[in-house]
Amino acid sequence: MDLDAVRTFVAVAETGQFQAAADDLGITQQAASKRVATLERELGVRLFARTARGTRLTVDGQALLPHARELLSAAERATAAVTPGRRALRIDVVGRRIAPSNILHAFYQQHPDIELDVVTLTAVDAASALAEIGAGTLDATFRSLRDSAGTVPSGLRSSRVIDDRHELLVGPRHPLANARTVPLAELTEHPIWMPGMADPEPVGYYDDLAKAFGLTIDTIGPSFGVDALLAEIADSTRLATFVGEGSRYLWPERYDLRRIPVVDPTPVYPLSVIWRADNPHPVLADFLEYLRSGYRTTSCDDGWIPDWAR
Amino acid sequence: MDLDAVRTFVAVAETGQFQAAADDLGITQQAASKRVATLERELGVRLFARTARGTRLTVDGQALLPHARELLSAAERATAAVTPGRRALRIDVVGRRIAPSNILHAFYQQHPDIELDVVTLTAVDAASALAEIGAGTLDATFRSLRDSAGTVPSGLRSSRVIDDRHELLVGPRHPLANARTVPLAELTEHPIWMPGMADPEPVGYYDDLAKAFGLTIDTIGPSFGVDALLAEIADSTRLATFVGEGSRYLWPERYDLRRIPVVDPTPVYPLSVIWRADNPHPVLADFLEYLRSGYRTTSCDDGWIPDWAR
DNA sequence: GTATGGGACAACCCTCCGTTGTCAGCGAGA
DNA sequence: TCTCGCTGACAACGGAGGGTTGTCCCATAC
Numbered sequence: 072m073d074l075d076a077v078r079t080f081v082a083v084a085e086t087g088q089f090q091a092a093a094d095d096l097g098i099t100q101q102a103a104s105k106r107v108a109t110l111e112r113e114l115g116v117r118l119f120a121r122t123a124r125g126t127r128l129t130v131d132g133q134a135l136l137p138h139a140r141e142l143l144s145a146a147e148r149a150t151a152a153v154t155p156g157r158r159a160l161r162i163d164v165v166g167r168r169i170a171p172s173n174i175l176h177a178f179y180q181q182h183p184d185i186e187l188d189v190v191t192l193t194a195v196d197a198a199s200a201l202a203e204i205g206a207g208t209l210d211a212t213f214r215s216l217r218d219s220a221g222t223v224p225s226g227l228r229s230s231r232v233i234d235d236r237h238e239l240l241v242g243p244r245h246p247l248a249n250a251r252t253v254p255l256a257e258l259t260e261h262p263i264w265m266p267g268m269a270d271p272e273p274v275g276y277y278d279d280l281a282k283a284f285g286l287t288i289d290t291i292g293p294s295f296g297v298d299a300l301l302a303e304i305a306d307s308t309r310l311a312t313f314v315g316e317g318s319r320y321l322w323p324e325r326y327d328l329r330r331i332p333v334v335d336p337t338p339v340y341p342l343s344v345i346w347r348a349d350n351p352h353p354v355l356a357d358f359l360e361y362l363r364s365g366y367r368t369t370s371c372d373d374g375w376i377p378d379w380a381r
Numbered sequence: 382m383d384l385d386a387v388r389t390f391v392a393v394a395e396t397g398q399f400q401a402a403a404d405d406l407g408i409t410q411q412a413a414s415k416r417v418a419t420l421e422r423e424l425g426v427r428l429f430a431r432t433a434r435g436t437r438l439t440v441d442g443q444a445l446l447p448h449a450r451e452l453l454s455a456a457e458r459a460t461a462a463v464t465p466g467r468r469a470l471r472i473d474v475v476g477r478r479i480a481p482s483n484i485l486h487a488f489y490q491q492h493p494d495i496e497l498d499v500v501t502l503t504a505v506d507a508a509s510a511l512a513e514i515g516a517g518t519l520d521a522t523f524r525s526l527r528d529s530a531g532t533v534p535s536g537l538r539s540s541r542v543i544d545d546r547h548e549l550l551v552g553p554r555h556p557l558a559n560a561r562t563v564p565l566a567e568l569t570e571h572p573i574w575m576p577g578m579a580d581p582e583p584v585g586y587y588d589d590l591a592k593a594f595g596l597t598i599d600t601i602g603p604s605f606g607v608d609a610l611l612a613e614i615a616d617s618t619r620l621a622t623f624v625g626e627g628s629r630y631l632w633p634e635r636y637d638l639r640r641i642p643v644v645d646p647t648p649v650y651p652l653s654v655i656w657r658a659d660n661p662h663p664v665l666a667d668f669l670e671y672l673r674s675g676y677r678t679t680s681c682d683d684g685w686i687p688d689w690a691r
Numbered sequence: 692g693t694a695t696g697g698g699a700c701a702a703c704c705c706t707c708c709g710t711t712g713t714c715a716g717c718g719a720g721a
Numbered sequence: 722t723c724t725c726g727c728t729g730a731c732a733a734c735g736g737a738g739g740g741t742t743g744t745c746c747c748a749t750a751c
Binding site: 072073074077114115116117118119120122127128129130131132134135138139141142145146148149150152153154158161205206207208209210349351 | 382383384387424425426427428429430432437438439440441442443444445448449451452455456458459460462463464468471515516517518519520659661
């Protein structure tokens, strides 16, 4: 059963004649006649009674008409379901509390009419996330790409859109609790705890950072969740952790935690957005534009980023 | 949007690979690939992520899949709606109380699972009824064809299947009320009333009958319905009317009417069933077979039929 | 390294669809 | 009654599109 034939059948039924239906459809009367004839042959019944002044539906035609309309509207709904922009844009923000999530939230507030499907593939390493992008099961993700910005799998594009300046997060009893800023070099005295780093990228980042400035950064321990981490920090007189400037935690109310800006230099965590080059979703295009124009925040003259991210 | 492509899409989604889907559909893997590629191009989105070991649905593919299934089932419903035999057979029995209606009823009792749409085009002349048959808005009608059995419009077929023997219907005070039979010749003394004959065919029949045997048959008066006629007959000492042997009236309970068989000869009213030669409805075929085998009732050696019906 | 299986790409072929051109039937109007 | 106009059907032609064969590439398994 050909949908064009069904469309033609409905048009003829509505106009009452082949000629008018053909005009509506932009084809010749002969073509319309052929289409309906084919449909009739396929179904094995006559759909129209042809007269010299038009057509009338047969009983079979009358029986078919509502189903034909339903069929066409089903086709329309199917098309609409995948029409780029109809479908929610599926974005991996990695974690609900870090910069990408907040940026996406800001974007959403600016475009409240769009539909988003925000996911966190937090237990998934970058390679798998990129595979999902490539497979089309994910529209975009935010990752820090170790092997430099250019070498994403073919068909994918990446753009470094977030340079998240690190701040030190400490509890009230930590020696640096009341510092206005802290030079990076001073942190050699204080162990930094970054548990739950499953991905090689952030692990590599902190390893490089530690090596470059002689810091002690522990990325090994298992993560028992953000709350456990914050509680630990709040209680500790020694432990501190890094948080991104653009991240958000529910700490001020529950723990007396402090964010201390790190300077000379400021560690900057580079994040790229990765997407399929041929992804036609218009909201994706808008979002990428938003990222490029609005969120390359403060350029980091005083920042440190690893060599591989330059 | 091509339904074959949609079918292929669903098959690939279900099997997880093009090759298996192609086998199911009886086409080559390349053809299946082409179909899906065309669908993807038409929709502007990728539906599958192709890997070396099969395929996986993209988000768009997942969004489309339920709609695609719905589309296919809508197509199936549409086909089923006009599949010969699915649809109710629409038959004109002319009147609810006369032979065709009763015969159809008997046929229905023999095949209780069929669907019938019994109509009475009683105010419609034979020509219009035949036009409906030709147009396909009616599957069959019962008519007495004046211009001999063969000359139905082209594309139509007719078969004389009912020879309805006339009986005289009289009230209790009619002179013939207690006769076991009545010879036709005797009816010259008694006026026959046949009101409401809209069609030229029955009018012609009764005119011919009257002329042939010197009867007085009044076919002129308007009909006020069967009940009015029966009440009139029941009250009258003079009026009588003809009813077919195969007809059925609700008279025994309400009026003391009597059916008196007419003999020497018995007027026989010939009825043909008319249908489209190319009507594929299987129930129609069954019904025609039923009519031909079962209902050419008693052959009428002692009957009279007009010349034009021989 | 090799074998295997799945998909994509290229080239070819044929069918089928739409077009142009024409004819037949029915109704309306002169 | 004849002709005109409108509507569909039929025939023939041309081109696009869908299917097939043949081949290569890639990833995995042994």
